[in-house]
Amino acid sequence: MRETVRGESFPVRPEPADDLEGGLTLSPGELLERTWHVFISMRTGLALILGVAVLGLIGTVLVQAPAGLAADPAAYRAWLDSVRPKYGGWTGIFDALGFFSMFGSIWFRGLVALLMTSVVACSANRAPQLWRQATRPPLELSPSVFDRAALGATLDGGGSAELTAERIVAALRRRRYRVVTVVRDDRVHVYADRFRWTPFGTVIAHLSLVLLLAGVVIGTSFGFRDAGFAAPIGSRVEVGHGTGLALEATAFTDTYDPVTGAPSDYASEVVLYRNGARVAAQTVRVNQPLRFEGISFYQSFFGPAAALRVADAGGTTLLDQGVPLLYASDDGSERIGQFTLADQGLRVLVVATASGEQSATIRPGQVQVEVYPVDSQSPLGVRVIDQGRPASVGPLTVTFVRELEFTGLIVAHDPGQALVWSGAIALMLGVCLVFFFPNRRIWAQVARREGSGNVRIGALVRHDVAFQSEFQHLVDDLRRDLAGRAAH
Amino acid sequence: MFKMSEYSFVAGLLSAALALLCYAIAFASVRVAHRRTALAPAGARVAAVGGGPSITFVTRGPSVLATYGTLIAWLTFVFLGASLVFRTIAVGHGPFANMYEFSVAFAWGVTGVYLYFERRYHQRVLGLIALPIALALLLYATTIPSVSEPLVPALQNNLLLTVHVAVAIVAYGTFSVAFAAALLHLVQPEAGRRGLPRPELLDEISYRSVVIGFPFLTLTIVLGAVWADVAWGSYWSWDPKETASLVTWLIYGAYLHARVVRGWRGSRAAWLLVLGFAATLFTYFGNLFFGGLHSYSGLD
Ligand code: HEM
Numbered sequence: 001m002r003e004t005v006r007g008e009s010f011p012v013r014p015e016p017a018d019d020l021e022g023g024l025t026l027s028p029g030e031l032l033e034r035t036w037h038v039f040i041s042m043r044t045g046l047a048l049i050l051g052v053a054v055l056g057l058i059g060t061v062l063v064q065a066p067a068g069l070a071a072d073p074a075a076y077r078a079w080l081d082s083v084r085p086k087y088g089g090w091t092g093i094f095d096a097l098g099f100f101s102m103f104g105s106i107w108f109r110g111l112v113a114l115l116m117t118s119v120v121a122c123s124a125n126r127a128p129q130l131w132r133q134a135t136r137p138p139l140e141l142s143p144s145v146f147d148r149a150a151l152g153a154t155l156d157g158g159g160s161a162e163l164t165a166e167r168i169v170a171a172l173r174r175r176r177y178r179v180v181t182v183v184r185d186d187r188v189h190v191y192a193d194r195f196r197w198t199p200f201g202t203v204i205a206h207l208s209l210v211l212l213l214a215g216v217v218i219g220t221s222f223g224f225r226d227a228g229f230a231a232p233i234g235s236r237v238e239v240g241h242g243t244g245l246a247l248e249a250t251a252f253t254d255t256y257d258p259v260t261g262a263p264s265d266y267a268s269e270v271v272l273y274r275n276g277a278r279v280a281a282q283t284v285r286v287n288q289p290l291r292f293e294g295i296s297f298y299q300s301f302f303g304p305a306a307a308l309r310v311a312d313a314g315g316t317t318l319l320d321q322g323v324p325l326l327y328a329s330d331d332g333s334e335r336i337g338q339f340t341l342a343d344q345g346l347r348v349l350v351v352a353t354a355s356g357e358q359s360a361t362i363r364p365g366q367v368q369v370e371v372y373p374v375d376s377q378s379p380l381g382v383r384v385i386d387q388g389r390p391a392s393v394g395p396l397t398v399t400f401v402r403e404l405e406f407t408g409l410i411v412a413h414d415p416g417q418a419l420v421w422s423g424a425i426a427l428m429l430g431v432c433l434v435f436f437f438p439n440r441r442i443w444a445q446v447a448r449r450e451g452s453g454n455v456r457i458g459a460l461v462r463h464d465v466a467f468q469s470e471f472q473h474l475v476d477d478l479r480r481d482l483a484g485r486a487a488h
Numbered sequence: 489m490f491k492m493s494e495y496s497f498v499a500g501l502l503s504a505a506l507a508l509l510c511y512a513i514a515f516a517s518v519r520v521a522h523r524r525t526a527l528a529p530a531g532a533r534v535a536a537v538g539g540g541p542s543i544t545f546v547t548r549g550p551s552v553l554a555t556y557g558t559l560i561a562w563l564t565f566v567f568l569g570a571s572l573v574f575r576t577i578a579v580g581h582g583p584f585a586n587m588y589e590f591s592v593a594f595a596w597g598v599t600g601v602y603l604y605f606e607r608r609y610h611q612r613v614l615g616l617i618a619l620p621i622a623l624a625l626l627l628y629a630t631t632i633p634s635v636s637e638p639l640v641p642a643l644q645n646n647l648l649l650t651v652h653v654a655v656a657i658v659a660y661g662t663f664s665v666a667f668a669a670a671l672l673h674l675v676q677p678e679a680g681r682r683g684l685p686r687p688e689l690l691d692e693i694s695y696r697s698v699v700i701g702f703p704f705l706t707l708t709i710v711l712g713a714v715w716a717d718v719a720w721g722s723y724w725s726w727d728p729k730e731t732a733s734l735v736t737w738l739i740y741g742a743y744l745h746a747r748v749v750r751g752w753r754g755s756r757a758a759w760l761l762v763l764g765f766a767a768t769l770f771t772y773f774g775n776l777f778f779g780g781l782h783s784y785s786g787l788d
Contacts, residue, residue, distance in 0.1 A: 042745060046752075060731045465689075
């Protein structure tokens, strides 16, 4: 008896020929076809994947400019100067290339767009083949194909061709293969496969990327993210962005580890209003955002605030709420808040000494109030005022009611998120289908002549030791089984 | 519990070193034996072993040593696992809060994945690269204070982060094994060299490890995104560590596709795996030098 199990050989898919030199007179149709071939070429695909990786690496290694900074040329220039010592003469070059905002740059976006085009093209190109493979696999192979099969064995059948084929079918079914047999005049053909649909996992994985990216694009185009939403305790603050919501934080607590002093918890009691009616309430913590109608509120930062009452000369109250002292002065010694009175055309700064700092001019229990016209830097009035005593500053009467805290939240709305998560799940699903449930196909044929070498088995597989040993076991079993029958 | 965890860590460290020593001696003597048998006249060789295949006789000593090596490597796996479990009980959260915890977990992952592949493919020589990686991580862990700081609020998401890290160490472990096989592939000529596994086998081992590692890395990144969304309200913010893991993911993605093209088998694919492992280490150690949202290395 002769039996061979050969090593694998890989069926090569022809690479598109590169004959661009001869292509000086291209018709639009030809051009389209060439472009198509470029996009479905694995070489292009690899170049694009690695290209995105290289840009990603540059974006990781180089410091990236804070988001939104580019909108303010002066601030951006200042930022560039701050990194100049690090990158020296390269600073200008990196800046010109957009490397300091890599992930918004034309390079990155363009390359990702090309990659997605290639991914779609590859799937569109491959899907019909996969469909044919799953629904109409070739049931009969010609003997010469067995000679070239990646894995192959020749056995001696026992008994009639039909009986031998039955043994083979039984052995394959035991291994949970789906089996189809075809009887032709001189031979019985057996086709068997497992997981015939899982090769579509690559298509799912590829298209999931498109889904995911569509979600990202939708999120950045139609969503918003306000990372500096500060709510002084006890004041209702408009959320804005067309939400029609207002938020009031009724309490904020920060807790620290008694031993190390490291922060252990930040919690804000938050109530959400729409048109004056309470619509939601929750304790917002890090990792426990409040979610309402697709809008999420995350605990992010906190700081001091000053409760102020502001009236005009006629005694009409213009403002009665907490003002978050959001900004720190350059040397960190002062905390500064600001608000505008749009109807009066006034901008008001509130300055307090930062906690733990000493100041000769602004003592504890005092704030300095500065009033400016909105379009000017020269103040109408500057005055340090005591807590609880109304004082006139420029055209306004200002009362520093008391010190407060504010809680800082991130307010985000991302309409693309459902797509992003669906894409991520589909990606996992696709990848797992391909890798953990690999498609397997085995062909066998039994020639009607009795005796040696009338059974051939073969499989066209990729390099896969697990399958090679499965195949080897199948062949060993069959050899034993068929030899046993022949002996009877 | 904390003490138990530290004892197990030390036991893991010592046993990893011992396992490596066993492998190294076994491997060195096999190579010496190969050279000897190659040099000895054919008659002498046959006489020496009483007609049997010479290699069995000459390598009996070393192969026993290699078996001990494997046993000790299993002990390493058990000790490190125990260390992680004790520590989790002692500090009340999974091994994600600082580089000490994560390094022990990484070393545990490398050892476990190596042992899995050893059982499947019986190529102990991979251990000569995988175990030093584990050992280096453990030595690195000794340089970091193992004290447990209370978790900052963003890290107080025990289940999600524990799964995130557990999935990550499987991915990192498989990439280490893929790297080990790729390196062995690169140091020998195309035709293979005695004492080292066949190039095709190494290629297969690399591929199998990436096939496991790639879905796990994908899941790591997705879970990281879920966490970021819960903690910061944005699933992706181009934080350097996020970006580095994306780059790593792309490199292994490129590797998988490269294998679809025949010409990229062998050493070109192996180079991609070396690059991928470099990216893995860069992602892993990244927070030491690029700050960002993941800058909780426990070193500052
Ligand atoms: C980052 C982007 C991509 C991801 C995540 C991805 C994902 C995958 C996965 C997981 C597989 C299965 C791999 C295997 O069986 O070893 C695969 C296969 C494949 N991909 Fe991609 N892919 C990407 C980009 C591309 C591009 C740009 C192309 C086109 C040039 C492409 C063409 C293919 C082809 C032809 C296969 C083999 C399909 C088959 O054998 O049926 N992929 N892809």
